[in-house]
Amino acid sequence: MTDTIQEASPSAMRFPDSVAFNGFFAPVRIEADVYDLEVEGAIPADIDGAFYRAAADTQYPPSRKEDIYINGDGMITMVRIKDGHADLRTRFVRTRRFELERAARRSLFGAYRNYFTDDPAVAGIDDGNANTAVVWHGGKLLALKEAALPYELDPVTLETRGIYDFGGQLSSRTFTAHPKIDPLTGELIAFAYNSSGRPDNEILLFDISPSGVVTRRQSFTAPYSSMMHDWLVTRDHLIFTFSPMISDYERMKTEPQYFVWDPSLRSHVAIIPRRQGVGGIRWFSAELAMETHSLNAWSEGDRVIADHFVARSGWFSQFPKTTEGILHEAPPIAHRWTFDLSEGAGAPVSDGPTYQSHRLYDCPGDMPRVDPRFLMSKNRHSWIGCLDLDLGPMPDFGPMGPPFNCLVHLDDETKQRTPFFPGPDSAPEEPVFIPKGPDAAEGEGYLISVIGRRKLNRNDIVILDALDLGAGPLATLKVPFRLRYAFHGTWVPGEELP
Numbered sequence: 163m164t165d166t167i168q169e170a171s172p173s174a175m176r177f178p179d180s181v182a183f184n185g186f187f188a189p190v191r192i193e194a195d196v197y198d199l200e201v202e203g204a205i206p207a208d209i210d211g212a213f214y215r216a217a218a219d220t221q222y223p224p225s226r227k228e229d230i231y232i233n234g235d236g237m238i239t240m241v242r243i244k245d246g247h248a249d250l251r252t253r254f255v256r257t258r259r260f261e262l263e264r265a266a267r268r269s270l271f272g273a274y275r276n277y278f279t280d281d282p283a284v285a286g287i288d289d290g291n292a293n294t295a296v297v298w299h300g301g302k303l304l305a306l307k308e309a310a311l312p313y314e315l316d317p318v319t320l321e322t323r324g325i326y327d328f329g330g331q332l333s334s335r336t337f338t339a340h341p342k343i344d345p346l347t348g349e350l351i352a353f354a355y356n357s358s359g360r361p362d363n364e365i366l367l368f369d370i371s372p373s374g375v376v377t378r379r380q381s382f383t384a385p386y387s388s389m390m391h392d393w394l395v396t397r398d399h400l401i402f403t404f405s406p407m408i409s410d411y412e413r414m415k416t417e418p419q420y421f422v423w424d425p426s427l428r429s430h431v432a433i434i435p436r437r438q439g440v441g442g443i444r445w446f447s448a449e450l451a452m453e454t455h456s457l458n459a460w461s462e463g464d465r466v467i468a469d470h471f472v473a474r475s476g477w478f479s480q481f482p483k484t485t486e487g488i489l490h491e492a493p494p495i496a497h498r499w500t501f502d503l504s505e506g507a508g509a510p511v512s513d514g515p516t517y518q519s520h521r522l523y524d525c526p527g528d529m530p531r532v533d534p535r536f537l538m539s540k541n542r543h544s545w546i547g548c549l550d551l552d553l554g555p556m557p558d559f560g561p562m563g564p565p566f567n568c569l570v571h572l573d574d575e576t577k578q579r580t581p582f583f584p585g586p587d588s589a590p591e592e593p594v595f596i597p598k599g600p601d602a603a604e605g606e607g608y609l610i611s612v613i614g615r616r617k618l619n620r621n622d623i624v625i626l627d628a629l630d631l632g633a634g635p636l637a638t639l640k641v642p643f644r645l646r647y648a649f650h651g652t653w654v655p656g657e658e659l660p
């Protein structure tokens with residue numbers, strides 16, 4: 163099937179028969195309140211807070227049959243945990259797009275980010291769907307999508323308060339879904355790409371104070387317009403990996419797909435000193451590789467050490483068409499890249515200085531987490547989602563990335579790798595770390611992860627001892643229905659909640 167720019171909009175209330183909209187990955191669209199989830203085991207009494215996660219849970223059948231999973235409507239899950247009890251809430255984010263489509267009882271927005279494919283009725287209205295990540299900063303709960311501005315939500319009711327642009331201080335139509343909270347200063351360190359709302363080569367950088375004031379706004383020029391999904395921040399540096407998953411304004415007019423993988427271009431890494439700013443940018447030449455998600459990075463004098471998942475292809479297979487007509491998919495693997503800043507070049511050249519690279523773990527994986535209190539400096543512990551075929555069979559592929567069949571704890575001191583295998587036909591999602599308390603040592607706490615029980619067509623939510631994954635769940639929260647497979651979540655301590 164080829165998707166063309168003119169493809170007509172079906173209005174029937176029926177989702178397409180494709181992997182993104184079928185079986186375990188079918189839209190759920192249930193806004194639920196389940197008071198007191200059933201619990202197997204016991205929720206540790208010292209856990210008090212809320213776990214939030216963002217999913218794409220398509221409200222209406224897409225107007226284009228080849229629509230991609232990540233184009234769905236933001237659906238937020240909240241699990242409020244206190245005194246050994248857990249209450250579940252799920253709500254759609256009431257984006258403008260959601261409200262307009264609900265009123266029309268059909269989808270009006272077309273292909274991911276390509277407004278040439280939208281219904282003329284929504285011309286000029288942004289397609290933000292707040293489906294990628296939830297962050298808590300400055301007492302605000304924000305649902306993020308890198309193609310648009312954040313939406314603010316009520317942290318208790320999950321009601322949508324509206325688009326949040328930091329009081330107009332961004333001058334951008336977009337905002338990353340992966341801002342980093344500086345654990346020492348409380349700042350939100352963020353960027354935006356394609357901030358004009360269409361492909362362009364400018365990257366905006368923001369330092370945002372703990373109370374939400376933009377204290378610094380800078381920009382620099384990218385080698386090309388490409389998907390900038392995640393990045394890395396150390397105490398001293400910002401690290402961007404550019405890969406040729408490119409977008410082009412002219413092509414948008416004739417082809418619906420926003421990104422294509424162009425292996426004729428190079429990958430590049432930009433390292434920017436946080437204090438000096440973009441004037442001190444250094445460029446490194448990278449193997450043709452795409453960062454999917456980052457674990458953590460730190461600076462040691464002239465060296466920068468960056469731990470992240472990289473794929474040797476345009477891994478985001480939701481964008482099937484490449485300029486070559488072939489997508490050579492190689493899954494993301496956790497790597498450590500070490501840069502010598504005395505070698506960096508002043509511009510992104512194809513044969514510039516490079517870096518040392520080695521694998522942190524051999525299994526394909528993604529969705530890493532570290533203890534957020536240790537972000538930006540040398541950390542010892544990391545947790546990742548993984549596909550380890552020695553532990554169990556391959557779960558069916560979903561519409562995104564490699565299916566995981568386990569979570570793995572990486573201890574960078576002992577080099578020990580400890581998996582948690584949730585059983586057959588079970589796929590964990592991104593693990594989120596819950597510190598035991600503000601003064602707990604690194605890693606001392608819990609991991610929470612949503613497990614897809616593929617055969618049962620529902621989910622469990624497991625709570626594990628983060629430093630003893632092998633012991634199995636301390637508690638398993640039984641979700642009596644299926645949650646749509648999600649992207650990124652966060653944990654908010656109870657004392658910060660209203």
Ligand code: V55
Pocket residue numbers: 218232293294307308309391478649
């Ligand atoms: C990603 C996800 C997105 C997106 C762009 O996981 C990249 C990668 C959920 O939305 O818009």
Ligand code: FE
Pocket residue numbers: 339340391392455649650
């Ligand atoms: Fe992400």
